[in-house]
Structure formats: structure tokens, C-alpha cells
Amino acid sequence: MNFRRAFFLLPLVLFLVLxxxxxxxxxxxxxxxxxxxxxxxxxxxxxxxxxxxxSGALTTDDMKGQVVLVNFFASWCVPCREEHATLMQFARxxxxxxxxxxxxxxxxDAAKFLQSLGDPYKxxxxxxxxxxxxxxxxxxxxxxxxxxxxxxxxxxxxGPLDANAVAKELNPLLRELxxx
Amino acid sequence: xxxxxxxxxxLALLAAPGAGAVEPGExxxxxxxxxxxxxxxxxxxxxxxxxxxxxxxxxxxxxxxRVLLRQRLAAGDTDQQxxxxxxxxxxxxxxxxxxxxxxxxVLWFSPFAIxxxxxxxxxxxxxxxxxxxxxxxxxLTPEEQRELDRLLHEDQ
Numbered sequence: 001m002n003f004r005r006a007f008f009l010l011p012l013v014l015f016l017v018l019x020x021x022x023x024x025x026x027x028x029x030x031x032x033x034x035x036x037x038x039x040x041x042x043x044x045x046x047x048x049x050x051x052x053x054x055s056g057a058l059t060t061d062d063m064k065g066q067v068v069l070v071n072f073f074a075s076w077c078v079p080c081r082e083e084h085a086t087l088m089q090f091a092r093x094x095x096x097x098x099x100x101x102x103x104x105x106x107x108x109d110a111a112k113f114l115q116s117l118g119d120p121y122k123x124x125x126x127x128x129x130x131x132x133x134x135x136x137x138x139x140x141x142x143x144x145x146x147x148x149x150x151x152x153x154x155x156x157x158x159g160p161l162d163a164n165a166v167a168k169e170l171n172p173l174l175r176e177l178x179x180x
Numbered sequence: 181x182x183x184x185x186x187x188x189x190x191l192a193l194l195a196a197p198g199a200g201a202v203e204p205g206e207x208x209x210x211x212x213x214x215x216x217x218x219x220x221x222x223x224x225x226x227x228x229x230x231x232x233x234x235x236x237x238x239x240x241x242x243x244x245x246r247v248l249l250r251q252r253l254a255a256g257d258t259d260q261q262x263x264x265x266x267x268x269x270x271x272x273x274x275x276x277x278x279x280x281x282x283x284x285x286v287l288w289f290s291p292f293a294i295x296x297x298x299x300x301x302x303x304x305x306x307x308x309x310x311x312x313x314x315x316x317x318x319x320l321t322p323e324e325q326r327e328l329d330r331l332l333h334e335d336q
Contacts, residue, residue: 104240
């Protein structure tokens with residue numbers, strides 16, 4: 001008898017489980033296309049890139065011993081324009097070095113992009129082949145990475161960075177890492 | 181004659197292997213390596229379109245990953261090493277066939293669990309309905325049996 005009663009409860013239980021899933025799916029912060037990074041807590045990939053303005057090569061070593069942000073962008077990427085104001089604001093508010101990597105972009109186009117919208121970056125590396133992007137696990141620009149003093153990737157944001165993500169995710173992390 | 185030609189053309193088209201999105205310039209001249217690269221590429225997800233393999237996808241990143249995969253194989257990587265190289269960067273999600281591990285047990289085994297549960301449900305239901313149709317387990321009395329026989333042979 002108890003078993004039969006439990007059987008009638010099954011649809012209710014199923015409904016609650018499904019409702020929980022759908023509720024999560026309806027949340028405005030939930031994007032099913034966003035993937036977790038496989039690189040979290042792993043060392044920053046080793047790279048050496050030519051830079052915009054020929055300031056010598058930008059390498060992994062340049063970022064050693066400090067908390068830095070690495071932002072992949074491209075002049076052909078529309079969401080990158082959307083996020084640019086946030087990056088400009090971040091560079092004004094923070095002493096944390098922000099490095100740019102122009103992903104699969106022509107140097108001249110990247111330069112023009114920064115000329116017209118402003119340049120928030122300490123230095124800009126040129127990843128014309130996209131190979132450094134692959135080493136970071138980039139699957140679509142813009143993507144932003146936070147790297148700690150030990151040179152490990154601690155955070156990755158996919159898509160345009162906005163004030164909300166900076167306030168809710170990035171700033172607490174930077175405080176935790178002792179960078180601000 | 182024209183009909184035969186049309187059928188021949190149709191069959192030839194159907195028999196042709198799927199071309200995928202691999203561009204001629206990407207292919208390796210070594211056909212053995214190229215075959216291996218294509219087999220691996222079919223198992224790797226394009227992270228931009230997310231439901232296509234990198235062999236089938238026209239996305240830029242898929243192109244870069246195809247080229248990368250071929251470079252790894254040409255440099256002497258085994259299939260396993262080449263796949264691991266990409267999994268290290270993009271995670272298990274890049275595998276179209278996810279590995280069997282505790283985190284994916286629900287994914288792999290829930291269809292069988294549902295099949296067993298459903299089967300058990302149907303079995304219970306049928307068994308109960310089957311016994312419900314007979315009015316008790318009592319055999320027919322002689323009168324009932326005679327009445328049944330009469331009804332069955334009424335027409336003859």
C-alpha cells in the first residue's frame with residue numbers, strides 16, 4: 001500500500017525536479033552557451049607575441065609576480081565595442097595592469113580600433129594566428145582572464161564585460177588576490 | 181536512357197562521402213594522417229556552433245583547430261595525445277562523446293534506468309490488470325460450465 005502511494009507521488013516529484021531545472025534556465029544570468037573554462041587554476045600558457053607599437057615582445061614573463069588581466073579582443077568583433085567602455089572605466093579605476101591581445105586581427109585594424117575608442121591596455125599583443133587564443137581556451141572574443149601572482153589563471157569571463165560582472169565577480173576576486 | 185543517367189547521378193551523389201567543411205588547403209598530403217585527422221575531427225565539438233564537429237563546421241575556430249590537429253599529428257602525436265592537447269585547453273565539453281566518469285553517470289545510464297523503471301511499471305500494471313479480469317480464483321461451478329457450453333454451442 002505504501003509503495004502504491006509513493007507511486008502516485010512520482011509525477012509530483014518529477015514535476016518539481018523539472019520545475020527546478022526550468023527555473024534555473026529562465027534566470028536572466030544563465031546563458032546555456034557559456035562554457036566553463038578548462039584552464040582555471042592552471043598556469044597561464046607560455047606565449048611570446050609581437051606588440052602593437054612595436055614595444056618588444058609581450059611574453060608570459062612580463063606578467064610574472066603580479067595580478068594582471070588579459071583581455072582578448074578584435075576590431076572585427078562587435079561585442080568588443082560594447083565592452084570597451086567598461087574596460088576604459090576599469091583602467092581608470094584600477095592599478096591592475098590590463099593587457100590586451102588582439103585576436104586574429106590585422107595590426108593596423110587593431111590600432112585604428114584603439115585610436116577611435118581609446119586604449120585601456122598597458123600593452124597589446126598581436127595573436128594573428130589565433131594560436132595563443134587556443135592555448136588560453138578562447139572560443140569567441142571578447143574573453144577576459146584574471147591571472148594571479150603565481151601565474152595561474154583564476155577567472156575567465158566570456159562575452160562583453162559589463163559593470164555588473166566587474167562589481168560582482170572581478171572586484172571581489174581582485175580583493176581576494178590582494179590586488180586592490 | 182536519360183532516366184538511367186539521372187538515377188546513376190543520384191546514386192553517385194548518395195554514395196559520395198560527406199565532404200564536411202575541410203578545405204583542400206588544410207588537408208595533409210599523407211593520406212593515412214589525413215584519415216586519422218578526419219576521424220578525430222569528427223569526435224571534436226566546434227565550440228562556436230556547439231552542435232557540429234570541427235570537421236563539419238565552417239567557423240573560424242573550427243578551421244584553426246583542424247589545422248592545429250593536423251600539425252600535432254604530423255609532429256608525431258598519437259590520436260590520444262592530439263585529443264588530449266585540445267581537451268587540456270577546452271575541457272571535456274569539446275568531446276562529442278563524453279567520457280564515462282562519475283560526473284557523467286546520469287548522462288550515460290539514466291536512459292537505461294528509465295527503461296527499467298518504465299518496464300517494471302508496465303509489468304506491474306499488466307499483471308494487476310490481468311488478475312483483475314478474472315472474478316476471483318474460484319473455478320466455474322458445474323451450472324456455470326453447462327451454461328457456458330450452451331451459449332458457446334447455441335448456434336450449431
